[in-house]
Amino acid sequence: MVSGLSALGLSFAWTTKPVFSDVSVRLRRGTVTAILGANGCGKTTLLRCLSGLNKPQAGSVELEAADGTVIAVSSLSAPLRARSIALVPQMSETSFGYSALEIVLMGRTAGSGMFVLPGRDDEEAAYREIESLGIGHLAHRPLGEMSGGEQRLVLIARALATNASVMLLDEPAAHLDFRNQLLVQDLMVRLASDRGIAVGFTTHLPTDCFAAGSHALLMHRDGGHQFGPVEEVITDSAIRHAFSVDARIIAMQLNGSKSHVVVPLKPVPQGEHV
Numbered sequence: 001m002v003s004g005l006s007a008l009g010l011s012f013a014w015t016t017k018p019v020f021s022d023v024s025v026r027l028r029r030g031t032v033t034a035i036l037g038a039n040g041c042g043k044t045t046l047l048r049c050l051s052g053l054n055k056p057q058a059g060s061v062e063l064e065a066a067d068g069t070v071i072a073v074s075s076l077s078a079p080l081r082a083r084s085i086a087l088v089p090q091m092s093e094t095s096f097g098y099s100a101l102e103i104v105l106m107g108r109t110a111g112s113g114m115f116v117l118p119g120r121d122d123e124e125a126a127y128r129e130i131e132s133l134g135i136g137h138l139a140h141r142p143l144g145e146m147s148g149g150e151q152r153l154v155l156i157a158r159a160l161a162t163n164a165s166v167m168l169l170d171e172p173a174a175h176l177d178f179r180n181q182l183l184v185q186d187l188m189v190r191l192a193s194d195r196g197i198a199v200g201f202t203t204h205l206p207t208d209c210f211a212a213g214s215h216a217l218l219m220h221r222d223g224g225h226q227f228g229p230v231e232e233v234i235t236d237s238a239i240r241h242a243f244s245v246d247a248r249i250i251a252m253q254l255n256g257s258k259s260h261v262v263v264p265l266k267p268v269p270q271g272e273h274v
């Protein structure tokens with residue numbers, strides 16, 4: 001059984017200028033980790049490094065087993081990697097012509113090779129994942145004819161169908177309406193608590209970290225970062241440094257539980273020390 005995914009000392013550069021350096025983060029089984037930062041700070045690049053799609057110039061990404069053994073993600077075969085770590089992209093234009101059922105079946109047979117045809121069991125399992133997300137009515141609709149929110153749920157169902165122990169979602173709430181944002185946040189929390197999945201997601205909205213994450217990795221535009229429990233990492237001064245925005249975190253009791261909203265107040269003037 002996989003107990004988590006760890007990145008140790010990751011550095012990545014597309015050119016000579018590093019996108020990030022020496023990033024360490026641990027996504028534990030049964031928890032949700034938010035990866036927060038301004039546009040262009042490297043969230044998607046990091047997520048792809050964690051999934052094994054981008055190769056970092058330094059550092060390692062390792063899957064941890066419950067007995068303490070670790071295996072480098074870079075040493076896994078592509079099929080095994082696809083069955084261990086599911087990546088939910090923001091969009092999948094290459095899948096636009098396929099129906100939801102066909103797309104989720106691709107997740108079910110991920111890593112089995114091009115010539116393996118899905119069987120009846122696979123089809124039933126794919127239906128179950130689609131139903132579990134409340135989108136059974138979309139099973140036979142092509143992805144390209146769905147709304148952004150519906151597409152996101154289909155891509156999450158495809159990731160679930162892989163039975164991966166780690167799920168990485170790139171901006172899962174982007175372009176979603178209020179209700180669908182809430183549904184996706186609740187879903188990530190449930191995938192962690194009910195299925196024991198180690199969930200990681202990227203966002204550029206600080207409030208999302210409090211809503212769904214137990215831990216946060218805050219990435220700064222200068223390549224620096226902080227990782228730890230959300231309430232320790234996401235502070236007024238950390239937001240000011242990461243986004244160049246003066247903001248206030250407001251904590252309140254709502255329906256018997258603690259909620260937080262992060263209110264942006266004003267941009268920090270250019271050139272002012274953050």
Ligand SMILES: Nc1ncnc2c1ncn2[C@@H]1O[C@H](COP(=O)(O)OP(=O)(O)OP(=O)(O)O)[C@@H](O)[C@H]1O
Nearest residue numbers: 014019037038039040041042043044045046202204
């Ligand atoms: N394929 C690529 N080739 C070269 N540079 C890239 C490539 N992909 C991303 N970059 C650059 O790497 C940096 C980090 O990009 P990335 O997409 O990881 O940021 P992000 O934090 O996810 O941004 P956003 O919030 O806008 O989605 C940016 O400067 C971007 O221009």
